Amino acid sequence: MSTPAPAPTTAVSNPSVDPLTPNLSDAAIMRASATPNLPEPTQQMEKVAKLIDISKCIGCKACQSACAEWNETSPEIGICDGTYTNPPDLSSEMYTLMKFSEWENPDSGNLEWLIRKDGCMHCEDPGCLKACPAPGAIVQYTNGIVDFVSDKCIGCGYCISGCPFDIPRMSPTRNVVSKCTLCSDRVAVGQGPACAKACPTQAIVFGTKDDMMAHAETRVDDLKSRGYDRAGIYDPQGVGGTHVFYVLQHADKPELYSDLPADPKISEVVEGWKGPAKAVGLAAIGLAAVGTVLHSIFGKPNTVSAEDQSEAEELVDAELGAEGQQREEV
Amino acid sequence: MAEREYSESTDRIVATEPVEIRRYATHTRINHWFTAILIVLLILSGFALFHPSLFFLTALFGGGQAARFIHPIFGVVACISFLLLFLQLWKLNLMRREDITWARNINEMLAGNEEKLPELGKYNFGQKVVFWGMFWLLLAMVVSGVMIWQQFFPSLVSIEVRRWAVAIHALSAVLSVLIIIVHVYASLWTRGTLRAMVGGRVSGGWAWKHHRKWLREVARRQDTPPAE
Ligand code: HEM
Ligand code: SF4
Ligand code: SF4
Numbered sequence: 001m002s003t004p005a006p007a008p009t010t011a012v013s014n015p016s017v018d019p020l021t022p023n024l025s026d027a028a029i030m031r032a033s034a035t036p037n038l039p040e041p042t043q044q045m046e047k048v049a050k051l052i053d054i055s056k057c058i059g060c061k062a063c064q065s066a067c068a069e070w071n072e073t074s075p076e077i078g079i080c081d082g083t084y085t086n087p088p089d090l091s092s093e094m095y096t097l098m099k100f101s102e103w104e105n106p107d108s109g110n111l112e113w114l115i116r117k118d119g120c121m122h123c124e125d126p127g128c129l130k131a132c133p134a135p136g137a138i139v140q141y142t143n144g145i146v147d148f149v150s151d152k153c154i155g156c157g158y159c160i161s162g163c164p165f166d167i168p169r170m171s172p173t174r175n176v177v178s179k180c181t182l183c184s185d186r187v188a189v190g191q192g193p194a195c196a197k198a199c200p201t202q203a204i205v206f207g208t209k210d211d212m213m214a215h216a217e218t219r220v221d222d223l224k225s226r227g228y229d230r231a232g233i234y235d236p237q238g239v240g241g242t243h244v245f246y247v248l249q250h251a252d253k254p255e256l257y258s259d260l261p262a263d264p265k266i267s268e269v270v271e272g273w274k275g276p277a278k279a280v281g282l283a284a285i286g287l288a289a290v291g292t293v294l295h296s297i298f299g300k301p302n303t304v305s306a307e308d309q310s311e312a313e314e315l316v317d318a319e320l321g322a323e324g325q326q327r328e329e330v
Numbered sequence: 331m332a333e334r335e336y337s338e339s340t341d342r343i344v345a346t347e348p349v350e351i352r353r354y355a356t357h358t359r360i361n362h363w364f365t366a367i368l369i370v371l372l373i374l375s376g377f378a379l380f381h382p383s384l385f386f387l388t389a390l391f392g393g394g395q396a397a398r399f400i401h402p403i404f405g406v407v408a409c410i411s412f413l414l415l416f417l418q419l420w421k422l423n424l425m426r427r428e429d430i431t432w433a434r435n436i437n438e439m440l441a442g443n444e445e446k447l448p449e450l451g452k453y454n455f456g457q458k459v460v461f462w463g464m465f466w467l468l469l470a471m472v473v474s475g476v477m478i479w480q481q482f483f484p485s486l487v488s489i490e491v492r493r494w495a496v497a498i499h500a501l502s503a504v505l506s507v508l509i510i511i512v513h514v515y516a517s518l519w520t521r522g523t524l525r526a527m528v529g530g531r532v533s534g535g536w537a538w539k540h541h542r543k544w545l546r547e548v549a550r551r552q553d554t555p556p557a558e
Contacts, residue, residue, distance in 0.1 A: 034382035133379040134394050154394030156379060157480030161493045170480055175395060267490070273497035278381050281504035288508050292515040300442065302520045304535035309348060312534025312545060316349045319549035 007045055007143065011192020011206040022188035024141055031140040033132035045143035049209035050182060050193055052117050053219050053247040054257065055228070056203035059084060059098055059115040063195030063204055067096045070183065070194035092171035095119055095180040096195060099258035116246070116257040117195070117204065120167045120180040122146045124240030127266040128179075130274055131162025144209065144243035145184045150176040162274075164239060164264035182243065209243065219247045238265030334551065336422065336451030336544045343548060344556050349534025351548055353452075353526040361415045362527055368408035369510070375401040376503055402479050409472045416465060422452045423462065429455040449542040460513045467506040474499040 005020035028043040068075060073093040078086050084100045096119035103112045126146045129138040137152040138159060148159075148168070155175035159168045168177040183193035191197070192206035199205075205215060216233045223231035232251025235241045246260075254260040340355040354362070375397045378387035388397040428448035432439070433455040438446045453461070477487045477495035487495065517523045522536040537545035 034385060036382055133382070133385065135382055135385055152394070154379075154388070154398040155480065156398045157478070157484070158379075158496065160480070161478075161489055161496055166489060170484060172484075175399075175481065267493050269490075269493040269497050273493070273500055278500075281500070282381055282383075285504065285507050285511070288511045292511060295515070296519065299519070302439075302442065302444075304522050304533060304539050306535075308539040309533060309535030312349045312538040313346070315538065315545065316343055316346060316534060316549050319546075320343070320346070320552060320555045 005188065005190035007048065007208075008187055008190050008192045009207045009211065011196030011204075012202075015189070015191045020189050022185075023190070024143070024145075024184060024188040028141045028143065029139045030142045031126075031129055032136045033129045033138040034135040041142050043142060045141065047144045047209040048182070048187065048207065048243060049144065049212040050122075050196060050204060050206045050244045051212040051216050051247065052244065053203045053205070053216070054114065054116060055219070055223055055231070055247060055249050056201045057098075057115050057117065058201055058203075059100060059113070060200060061098050062198040062200055063117060064094070064096055064098055066194040066198035067180070068094065070186070071095060071181075090118060090167065090169055090179075092169045092174075092178045095178065101256065101258050103256050112249075114249075114257050116260060118258065120146065120182070120244065121165055121236075121239070122180075122182050122243035123164075124242065125266065127162035127164050127239070127270060128159035128168055129162070130266060131158040131270055133158055141184070143187070145182045145187065146243075147181050147184050148177055148179060150174075150178070153177055162266065162270050164261060164266060180244075209241075212245070216245070216247050223247070223249060234260065236261075236264050238263050334547065336541075336547045337551065338418070338422065338452070341452075341544070341548050342556070343552055344531060346555060349537075350531045351534065351537050351545065352530055353532050353537075354530045356530065358415070358418060359527055359530055361411060361418070365408060365411040365415055368404050368411060369506075371404050372401065372408055373503070373507060373510075375404065377507075380500060380503070399481065402475055402482075405472060405475050409468055412464070412468055419461065420465075423458045425455075425458060426451070429458060444539060449546075450540065450544070451547075452541055452544040454540065456512070456516060460509055460516075463509045464506060464513075467502045467509070470502040471499055471506070474502070 003020060004023045005016075007023060023045075025043060028041050028045055029038065030041045032038050067073075073095065075087050075091060075094040078088060080086065081088050085098065087094055087097070090097050096117055099116045099118050101114050101116075103114055104110070105112050122144055123146065124144065126138070126140060129140060129146060132138045133156060134152050134154045137149050137154070138146065139149060140146045153176040155170065155177070157170055157177070159177055160170070168179050170177050183191070186193060193204075196204040196206040205212065207215075213233070213235075220231050220233060228249045230250050230252045232248060234246040234248050234251060234254055246257075248254060248257065250256055254262050338355075340352065340358075342352050344350050344352045374387050375391055377384045378397050379385070385394070388394045391397040391400055428450060431448050432450065435447055436455070438444065474495040476483055478492055478499060479486075517527070520540065522533055526532045534545070537548075
């Protein structure tokens with residue numbers, strides 16, 4: 001172990017074979033679930049991003065295979081549902097999924113095959129992290145990567161409700177969630193994500209967010225010059241931008257791409273549930289508890305008097321016919 | 331035997347010197363305390379996830395995974411137990427006209443002038459509010475709880491519905507804790523109440539002061555004095 005690995009700026013180059021110290025440490029954690037007093041991260045890193053250019057994707061699924069390979073997941077062998085999408089959905093064993101949709105473009109009359117690589121978007125404002133009740137089970141690094149920490153995950157599934165993209169999946173056997181890590185383990189040692197490395201057309205590229213954004217803009221210009229007037233970048237600002245983002249041929253209609261949400265943001269219900277309401281609830285409980293204690297100290301208890309008891313005796317005697325039961329006065 | 335309107339069939343005068351009345355049968359008391367223990371466990375395991383400052387409570391159950399696993403199971407058992415209690419008590423907890431008058435003049439009760447309030451059956455307005463409040467909140471919690479029960483019902487409802495369910499579950503939990511605080515405090519502040527649920531009996535004076543119609547009916551219904 002010697003020098004810390006440099007932050008990768010591409011997935012293409014072959015990595016150094018020297019032993020390197022991982023560059024992602026706890027000092028680079030900028031947000032952690034259920035950890036309100038997280039110390040400021042001392043390790044500031046440049047923001048990274050993975051750009052998925054849908055116009056360049058040929059649907060070969062090399063990325064999907066590379067993902068399963070690198071992460072050592074074994075998705076179940078599924079069934080054909082009439083499309084090339086397989087398995088049918090993301091799962092705890094399939095962190096990324098090529099989703100195939102067919103669309104007849106009403107302007108050109110062409111049938112377009114829109115293939116989207118689905119997976120975690122690595123939101124700048126991650127809803128999963130906001131929803132999670134377990135301290136440190138979801139962390140966000142200063143480079144933008146959002147990672148699940150299985151050792152701390154309690155398996156409640158709140159992150160599933162929190163995510164605006166329907167990404168986290170619960171393992172039915174291990175009871176922890178999983179999702180794309182943006183290959184944080186590879187990035188930590190200076191390599192780009194496995195999917196980007198495997199992509200034969202460079203539809204998936206990886207680097208700093210700034211570089212990727214500049215590259216995406218050239219891609220959009222190119223598409224526009226070739227007649228895709230509505231081409232654009234999908235980097236949704238509702239979640240503060242994402243560290244996995246797309247170039248879309250039809251950026252005005254993201255839903256065409258297997259229901260990519262047009263304006264994703266953390267649900268207001270989740271914000272309400274996880275927001276100040278919690279503190280208000282706890283304060284109300286605290287006040288009620290303190291109130292009763294104060295009342296018990298300073299208030300007068302509600303006691304039964306001797307008269308009450310003798311009234312009761314009389315009533316009972318009258319009703320039960322006194323049957324020779326002579327009572328002394330109480 | 332006379333009609334029962336304000337009392338349970340097991341309510342009876344069990345001693346005359348001094349007068350003591352059986353208010354809760356043994357099975358009701360077991361049922362009550364079993365429910366209470368489970369609800370305390372539910373509060374501890376549930377609130378552990380409610381706020382980071384309470385996450386340490388998961389240690390009581392053997393860690394986060396264990397607390398998360400056991401909480402809904404406690405919940406279902408608690409609901410079944412509460413249901414049994416509910417079936418025994420619901421009739422006498424129906425609101426009556428005198429409850430409205432009583433509630434309007436609740437200040438008199440707090441000021442210690444209970445004589446100015448209407449005579450009551452087995453339960454007063456406050457007790458009925460606790461009863462129905464717990465009923466509706468537990469119902470809300472069991473329904474929303476099953477919807478967010480990831481381990482056994484992972485795809486029962488859509489994600490959007492699940493968001494509402496978890497929010498409603500948390501809100502109901504807070505409200506139910508407030509009700510429980512009122513419930514516990516009322517039973518301690520009103521001296522002589524706790525023993526109703528512990529030993530099962532209350533004093534005649536207590537019944538006269540707080541639940542006179544109930545006392546009258548229990549006495550009227552009974553034609554033999556208690557065997558002592
Ligand atoms: C009646 C049946 C109930 C069921 C089926 C149920 C189920 C659940 C489930 C599935 C969760 C998510 C965490 C987990 O999986 O453990 C949860 C959370 C919670 N439960 Fe329950 N529960 C029930 C009753 C209660 C009761 C009676 C209380 C307290 C009075 C309560 C308080 C809570 C709280 C505070 C949370 C955390 C909510 C949050 O994180 O905001 N639950 N419950
Ligand atoms: S399932 Fe795990 S990661 Fe998701 S919210 Fe619960 S504890 Fe956090
Ligand atoms: S896409 Fe979902 S799982 Fe990924 S960072 Fe955003 S909120 Fe979290």
